[in-house]
Amino acid sequence: MSEFIAMGGYGFYVWGAYVVTAVVIVAELVALRARRRAAESLAAGTARTEATR
Amino acid sequence: MNFYQFSSPATFYSFAGRIAPWFAAAAAVLAIVGLWIGFAVAPTDFQQGEAYRIIFIHVAAAWMSMFIYLVMAFWGMLALAFNTRLSAMMAQALAPTGALMTFIALWTGALWGRPTWGTYWAWDARMTSELILLFLYFGIMALRSAIDDPRRADRACALLTIVGAVNIPIIYFSVQWWNTLHQGASVSLSAAPKMASIMLLGMLVMTFAAWFYTIAVALWRVRAIILERERGSGWISGMQGIAA
Numbered sequence: 001m002s003e004f005i006a007m008g009g010y011g012f013y014v015w016g017a018y019v020v021t022a023v024v025i026v027a028e029l030v031a032l033r034a035r036r037r038a039a040e041s042l043a044a045g046t047a048r049t050e051a052t053r
Numbered sequence: 054m055n056f057y058q059f060s061s062p063a064t065f066y067s068f069a070g071r072i073a074p075w076f077a078a079a080a081a082v083l084a085i086v087g088l089w090i091g092f093a094v095a096p097t098d099f100q101q102g103e104a105y106r107i108i109f110i111h112v113a114a115a116w117m118s119m120f121i122y123l124v125m126a127f128w129g130m131l132a133l134a135f136n137t138r139l140s141a142m143m144a145q146a147l148a149p150t151g152a153l154m155t156f157i158a159l160w161t162g163a164l165w166g167r168p169t170w171g172t173y174w175a176w177d178a179r180m181t182s183e184l185i186l187l188f189l190y191f192g193i194m195a196l197r198s199a200i201d202d203p204r205r206a207d208r209a210c211a212l213l214t215i216v217g218a219v220n221i222p223i224i225y226f227s228v229q230w231w232n233t234l235h236q237g238a239s240v241s242l243s244a245a246p247k248m249a250s251i252m253l254l255g256m257l258v259m260t261f262a263a264w265f266y267t268i269a270v271a272l273w274r275v276r277a278i279i280l281e282r283e284r285g286s287g288w289i290s291g292m293q294g295i296a297a
Contacts, residue, residue, distance in 0.1 A: 020161075025266070032274055047285075
């Protein structure tokens with residue numbers, strides 16, 4: 001296992017590439033969910049305003 | 054089947070919601086298979102040792118960074134030619150993921166360049182033009198947020214995207230046109246691949262994973278964009294879970 005993590009001495013480069021890639025993908029998915037929720041409440045707010053008009 | 058019905062945001066909204074999870078699932082499965090091939094099956098490279106394993110994300114992300122831009126330019130052209138809202142929204146939905154792929158390509162390239170070339174960065178034609186691609190994505194997103202009227206923003210962004218597309222062949226052919234530190238293409242449509250077939254397979258599987266991921270994320274983002282931009286229209290106000 002530690003041999004796998006060491007990557008023949010290139011661990012820093014290989015895992016540096018893979019970990020940052022994973023982090024930015026997760027960040028995109030989290031940001032997307034937040035945007036989706038914001039858009040839903042925005043749309044619901046607009047719908048309410050129109051209903052009371 | 055009438056495909057034109059999908060150009061209506063109202064129809065496409067629910068269609069995108071139905072198909073996006075399938076693309077996401079396909080992306081997850083392909084990524085697992087690709088990583089398994091990349092780390093468990095593919096052997097150590099005789100020249101680069103284990104450092105070459107960065108290839109499985111680097112090439113996939115670099116290809117996607119260019120491909121997404123071309124798809125954006127395609128939607129931009131449709132938006133300009135036919136003044137269709139949904140095409141512009143698709144272009145809008147792709148930009149952040151295109152920037153993400155470009156960043157991953159540059160980042161993994163830097164971490165691959167250090168052990169193999171001895172430097173994280175060089176101002177060579179391939180790397181510089183890819184960096185310009187990142188700035189194009191940022192510029193398109195910034196331009197959109199700088200214009201209040203969404204329809205005007207659609208046209209301005211479409212125009213900038215189409216003009217910026219000139220950078221894509223420059224990136225692609227840079228390794229042929231100039232002497233670059235970056236190596237030439239290992240895989241092309243016109244010649245046999247210059248790499249071991251199991252490494253090539255891992256790379257292709259990861260590329261398809263990136264492709265399906267991009268489709269899933271773009272579909273989810275275009276749904277959010279439709280909600281943001283079409284709110285107040287009857288079909289959204291009447292939607293379950295939105296009407297309070």
